[in-house]
Amino acid sequence: MSASIQGGAAAATEGVDVAAARRPGSIRHVALREPTAIAGLAIITFFVLVAILSPILVTGDPKEKVGPIFGPPSASYPLGLDGGGANMVELLIAGTRVSLLVGFCAALVSAFIGGTVGVLAGFYGGKTDVVLMRTTDYFLVIPDIPLMIVAAALFGRSLTNIIIIIGVIYWTTTARLIRAQVLSVRERVYVKRARALGAGNGRLIFKHILPQVAPLLVANTVLLVAYAIFAETFISFLGLGDPSVISWGRLIENAFNDDAILNNAWWAIIPPGLCVTLVVLGATLFGQSLEDALNPRLRVGHLSVRRFKVRPLRGKLDSE
């Protein structure tokens, strides 16, 4: 029903002299137009810049004691000092680098595993699909955070371990999402037509299926960055993070262990958590608006609090 109204509208605007509209569903097309996407992208780029520039911004050892414990914010130390008397600003900048590093790397690991499993299961179907999907279901059901904590506790606390552990655990949602998309694309008529032409599986996957699935994979990977940064804060909060490294999660842990609350040192507590929230929020907004744009199902609803308007007919004759 509503499709026919859109259909009606779309057909009416079709006609031969159609402006060369940009291809719908391409990421550039969405990223530069959706306000939420722009906001999300802006936040992420800001933090990525800080991460890249951190070796220049922070020269010495950020953990070095430069003043009294929990020194309040002052001109020279705008965000005051932490439980060890170190400058919060430098700690935060150093933390950005690690958190983003973990976030992006773990997200790439998950996206790679999840993407491959999703494409293989979705495209080949049959036994491969059943086997791969059963394993995904097992991973999906097993609680991810406790598994991560246990794995971190067992395998040691180096940064690479943390990245691999987070990456290996979060691929399940990506796998299911990509598999569903590949399944739907594989059934599309234009893939069947290409197959009828004699195109082999390789060509079908790389020429027809992956280009259609890629934008969704990108959108999902961005969401994975958010999950990964989150997971890192859990692990380091429980003291399982890499001791030699400063990350936002570590800073929150320090604030908690050094009883920042009793000293009412809000400047040691709020900033690290705020950074995590902003980056995760930015990634979620950007990823979510991409996914919304790529998923055409959300049509104009029939119900809305707003009503259709009634306009008095301008004079009977000048109807056009």
Next chain:
Amino acid sequence: MRGFDYVGKRVLFAALTVFVAITLNFVLFRTLSGDAVSALRCRQCTQAFKEYQREQLGLDKSKWEQYQLYLEDLAHGNLGKSLRSEQPVGHELWPPLKNTVAMVALGTFFSIVFGVLVGVVCAWRRGTWADKGGLWSGLAFYSMPPQWLGLLMVLFVAGWFGLPTAGIKDPTLGILGDASWWEVFVDRLRHMILPALTLGLVLYGEYALVVRSAMLETLGEDYVLTARAKGLSNWRTVRTHGLRNALLPIVTLVALSLGFIIGGSITIEYVFSYPGIGLEVVEAIDQRDYPILQGAFLLLTLAVIGANLLADLLYFKLDPRVSG
């Protein structure tokens, strides 16, 4: 019989998953950690004491025998003994499990109520400031690390409402005379509010998002136009047709996010030193108390598998189209 096929498959799948979880649990703890005892952080342990411990935990037998022994113990509900307190793990973990379940239930209740409310309003007033505001606040809370939110709660909220910020029981209670069950209950509740609220706030964003998109999709369906054509008012259409279809995805989402909920509750219990299974896990990590860690992990996994089975069965009951 329509349902038998579907239920059968789901129960079979759940059973298989439990078996895999048990095996994974065994592999994780007994084999990969090499020799649990050697990792024991007791400096003054003599070689003899370590030997005794290995004996105790049956680590000297072959992996396969250990696995069979492990399965037998499990069958009798014996999860081994805590290295720290020498008490049986099952006995150690039971009270904290009850606390966690109560707190998580209250937290999930908060998140579902907030989530559905915000989700429906955002879908209903799509595109208006209410929609944007609701979504952004939901996403903001969803993006906050639970432990950090907990700290903020303690810093700002606790003071306002005079809510306790640690433990499960008011130490002064029961000293003056044994407190009635009602006083104990209220005290328990007051101790649970902050952790549960923290958990609720962190989760409601995701639920709001899912309810919103499910609502939007439902509002685009033709049967909503039919309902309007029948003369139903907007609100009645949402109530009878929109809500039910929109809540379907919530059922699976709650089950699927249980893993995340339990994860979140671990850090929240740590911040509020709320004596739940989360706190047990944290302490077990510090003291390298593997049996406790293994037991806790197993219980959590079984809880999630159980929740997923429940969600599948509930979904099957709610949606007649599912025929398995």
Next chain:
Amino acid sequence: MTTPLLALEDLNVWFELPGGGELHAVRGVSFELEAGERFGLVGESGCGKTTAMLSIMGLLPPNATIAGEVRLDGENILARGEETVSPHRWNDIAMVFQGAMNAFNPVQTVGSQIEEPMHLHDVAEGKLARRQAEELLERVGIPKDRANRFPHEFSGGMRQRAAIAMALACEPKILLADEPTTALDVMVQAQILELLVSLAADFNLALILVTHDLPVVAQVCDRAAVMYAGEVAESASIDALFHRPKHPYTRLLFAATPDLRAGGERVASIPGAPPRLDKPIVGCPFQPRCDSAFAPCATETPLLKKVGEQHVAACHLNDHVREPATA
């Protein structure tokens, strides 16, 4: 002349486009309908026929704007939009949709969805409502025990029958049917059309059949209006439309429609495409595709003109006819 059961008077509908600008989907539709009469609203995709039909019940999305009148028994039910039209929904005017598959809520039984309007408009309650719903199902050829089954358990034809039963729940005066048989096989289509005609007779129901399928209208309707680019090109009795067309589009549309009787001669297609409705249209909208366009067609907009008994057409070929246009 008694007041007609339903009269559309210069109905216009605009849709605000997301990128700004307006789509003028319905550019002036007028026709009348008597009780028990079967009227066809025919045209190709994008001609505005569905939008016009939905406007009669005020079922347009929020980005729509309506002008003109829809008079039911003389009362303009669109006067104040939702407020004036909603009391008439299903009571006086009911509807059957094309995609019968999702006209039903998948998680509720078909019976309860037929009863729903009865409760709403106090036609019947509880037991009585259930019995009436079962009677309606039997009347449309569905065994009554299937009332408590779910929509996905019905075949295409059965679901459309159930949708018709639901439309009759409050004994409306007018039944709107939007492409009711397009998605069905020709044999099931015949069953559904036969059912619609017999119900119209039994319930003295006025039927508006909206479709792109000219032969279906020819076989089922008494009168019809051919729509093009959002307005009525020609409206007359079915017989006049086929044998004495007064608008080139009607003639060419019939010529382009394949028919069993037409022997081997080739079917002619109409070159070009309908005009874009998000831009103003100068002169006759069909002029670029018309095979008998002449001087005034490109500049002057033809108005609906009376060219015969209950026969109006909007084409300059009829300019020599003197009577002024009456709806």
Next chain:
Amino acid sequence: MSTNGSKPLLEVEDLVASYPVGRGLVGAAKREPKLEVHAVDGVSFALNRGEMLALVGESGCGKTSTAQSVLRLIETSGGSIRFDGQEITGLSSKDLRPLRRRIQIVYQDPYESLDPRFRVGATIEEPLQVHRIGSKEERREEVKRALEVAGLTPPELYIDRYPHELSGGQRQRVAIAASLVLHPELLVADEPVSMLDVSVRAGILSILDELRDNGLAVLMITHDLSTAAHYADRIAVMYLGRIVEEGPTREVIENPQHPYTRALLSVVPKRDPRDRGTPQILRGETPNSIHIPAGCRFNPRCPMAIAECKTVDPELRRPAASRDPEHLAACIRV
């Protein structure tokens, strides 16, 4: 146009294609008989170069499955398909590749049959790339020529467009151009115009008409008898996986013999309101091809069924009242 002495391009004999229906866990446990959908249940026909055969019937009658079997897009479980004298049912996918060049397909839904990310030029060039034919320039020429044959002139206006910028009719022309670029000998058209507006349909069908006149064999699948009546040389009416009547178009339309064909023709709405014959409406739903009735498969809905019809499964043979030797019907009463 009957067979002009030379061997037919395509010969199909007793083709059978069916696929299992899941019984579910419980069904398997209870040893319920394996259920099968008999999509194609013994179909035989021949098609010559320069001839258009229309397979007509209601949904679920097996016309699309028959077409897909000819293209080896679905596996058949019996019968033979000979293309240009060569048996193709047993061929491995490698041996099938050269064949893919000579048989092409056009699908029903113009909005779904083109990859939204491919420009028109790329869509039409893809078959040439798959079969590694010609150099870049030669391919560009081939694409332009195919666009012209499909009536999208001047080609430069369309070659760099994306599908979403074209109307339904234009997209279907692109699909046809893509199927012609390999110069096939057989074109399978699965409901080529059913999703298009009436005024655009004739344009598409006239292209198929011209191609047929230049020697292309066309197998058209449609549920619309009127379209078949105008364009096809021969019509085969299918019911529940089998051809029940077949013959030259004029003969089948004006002198239908099988009761099912007669009923179908009587319910097809005619353009002329005065031509309102009494339609012979068959009761009941379109049958499903899992439980096929014994004897003649049409007997439960047949107005002239007699006792034998429940036991005898009729063969295609020439009815007494047929005016053309090639006009066959599968009914013991005609």
